[in-house]
Amino acid sequence: MNTHLARLHQIAQQPSRRIIGLMSGTSLDGLDVALCRLHGHGTGTRLELEQFATVPYSDDVRRRIRQVFAGGQVSLEYLTLLNPWLGQLHASMITQCLQQWQTAPAEVDLVASHGQTVYHAPAHQHQHPDFAGLNATLQLGDGDHVAMGTGIITLSDFRQKHIAGGGEGAPLAAYGDYLLLSSPQEERLLLNLGGIANFTYLPRASQDASTAFSTDTGPGNTLLDATVRQHHSELAYDEDGRLAAAGQVHEGLLRELLAHPFFAAPLPKTTGPELFGPAYLRQVQVRSNTTQLSLEDTLATLTELSAVGVARAARQVFGVQPALAVYASGGGAHNPALQAALRRQLPACTFSTTEALGVLPDAKEAILFALLANEAVAGQPVSIGAGRQRVPAVSMGKISFPG
Ligand SMILES: Nc1ncnc2c1ncn2[C@@H]1O[C@H](COP(=O)(O)OP(=O)(O)OP(=O)(O)O)[C@@H](O)[C@H]1O
Numbered sequence: 001m002n003t004h005l006a007r008l009h010q011i012a013q014q015p016s017r018r019i020i021g022l023m024s025g026t027s028l029d030g031l032d033v034a035l036c037r038l039h040g041h042g043t044g045t046r047l048e049l050e051q052f053a054t055v056p057y058s059d060d061v062r063r064r065i066r067q068v069f070a071g072g073q074v075s076l077e078y079l080t081l082l083n084p085w086l087g088q089l090h091a092s093m094i095t096q097c098l099q100q101w102q103t104a105p106a107e108v109d110l111v112a113s114h115g116q117t118v119y120h121a122p123a124h125q126h127q128h129p130d131f132a133g134l135n136a137t138l139q140l141g142d143g144d145h146v147a148m149g150t151g152i153i154t155l156s157d158f159r160q161k162h163i164a165g166g167g168e169g170a171p172l173a174a175y176g177d178y179l180l181l182s183s184p185q186e187e188r189l190l191l192n193l194g195g196i197a198n199f200t201y202l203p204r205a206s207q208d209a210s211t212a213f214s215t216d217t218g219p220g221n222t223l224l225d226a227t228v229r230q231h232h233s234e235l236a237y238d239e240d241g242r243l244a245a246a247g248q249v250h251e252g253l254l255r256e257l258l259a260h261p262f263f264a265a266p267l268p269k270t271t272g273p274e275l276f277g278p279a280y281l282r283q284v285q286v287r288s289n290t291t292q293l294s295l296e297d298t299l300a301t302l303t304e305l306s307a308v309g310v311a312r313a314a315r316q317v318f319g320v321q322p323a324l325a326v327y328a329s330g331g332g333a334h335n336p337a338l339q340a341a342l343r344r345q346l347p348a349c350t351f352s353t354t355e356a357l358g359v360l361p362d363a364k365e366a367i368l369f370a371l372l373a374n375e376a377v378a379g380q381p382v383s384i385g386a387g388r389q390r391v392p393a394v395s396m397g398k399i400s401f402p403g
């Protein structure tokens with residue numbers, strides 16, 4: 001037997017595995033690296049986060065990714081070059097973290113690498129006549145380069161199997177949230193506020209997975225970040241929502257922003273910065289005569305938009321006054337203006353962060369990929385959401401050997 005296969009076989013049989021989960025999302029702030037110890041699998045999984053770091057992307061890394069990111073027209077040569085380059089970059093970032101954590105690569109069983117989404121094209125969004133009805137998504141940073149660069153067996157490219165199983169390739173959060181965070185005592189909404197906002201609904205009974213699902217709800221931080229950058233190129237985001245808090249929501253602009261059919265489309269659904277990017281904002285600003293609105297008022301309105309997107313999606317499932325325990329994660333959990341808007345929009349919900357459940361809010365998405373890799377190697381296809389379409393029961397991730 002191939003020695004790598006034999007090693008994988010042995011890893012699958014261990015009572016626990018040490019897995020590095022990686023996520024680099026739509027905000028392009030850096031690579032999230034979560035070193036996890038996973039005991040067991042399936043609903044019996046127990047996870048300890050041993051180490052976590054966000055290795056920041058330099059301006060040059062961001063510039064390179066933006067050459068192709070969410071763009072309709074790209075250089076094929078650039079795209080091709082970016083794929084191994086990102087894999088090598090992520091491998092070097094893992095190696096750097098392991099050195100800091102004084103952990104040898106041989107002490108880690110697996111890497112679970114999300115890669116960098118450069119284009120997300122669910123059928124409802126692209127409407128390309130040649131590919132009607134086809135869901136597609138593309139993540140770069142090839143797993144072979146991560147495996148060879150770290151010396152660790154790597155699982156990568158998780159989203160294609162989800163599409164092959166009938167999904168949109170996202171959000172995958174439901175799988176991890178279900179395994180780790182469902183509770184027999186409480187009906188929960190796990191709200192991730194990244195570049196795009198999404199939530200997972202977890203019904204009360206921890207073993208009843210049939211109604212669990214996750215969905216994107218619209219923009220999280222993406223339009224906020226882009227708007228801040230347009231006015232202040234030195235700023236990455238509106239720190240602590242201070243600029244937004246100094247502004248007023250412009251009802252006309254908000255109405256026009258919400259007129260996009262995405263907000264009324266049935267759940268679950270996915271989206272990305274391909275739709276919710278500067279071009280969409282610009283068109284709406286022109287239509288609503290708000291191109292001259294102050295930065296503060298624009299940010300206050302965009303903050304409200306993110307919150308209304310979440311609230312509308314919640315109402316689609318739970319009726320006019322959802323009363324759920326909401327646990328936030330992602331960068332937007334650090335934004336008090338966004339949190340205040342969410343409380344206004346969902347007054348009967350209680351709000352806290354996933355920290356209250358023992359999961360570091362910034363690490364949650366990286367942890368998700370460690371959980372998915374654990375299931376692919378040692379578990380069974382995760383079966384949730386039987387009551388809803390597009391939550392396929394599949395094992396996700398392609399396996400790359402380090403040699
Ligand atoms: N202190 C803060 N105040 C306001 N906003 C913040 C703060 N900290 C982080 N953010 C926001 O969070 C963003 C980063 O969020 P996160 O890392 O969750 O995004 P991501 O993982 O790239 O997104 P996605 O989940 O869509 O892939 C920043 O760009 C910023 O908008």
Ligand SMILES: CC(=O)N[C@H]1[C@@H]2OC[C@@H](O2)[C@@H](O)[C@@H]1O[C@H](C)C(=O)O
Pocket residue numbers: 025026117120137169170171172173174194195196197198216270271272365368
């Ligand atoms: C295609 C893609 O990369 N989608 C991301 C993105 O970031 C947030 C939201 O949009 C979510 O759908 C997804 O990531 C998380 C990890 C998910 O799949 O659950």
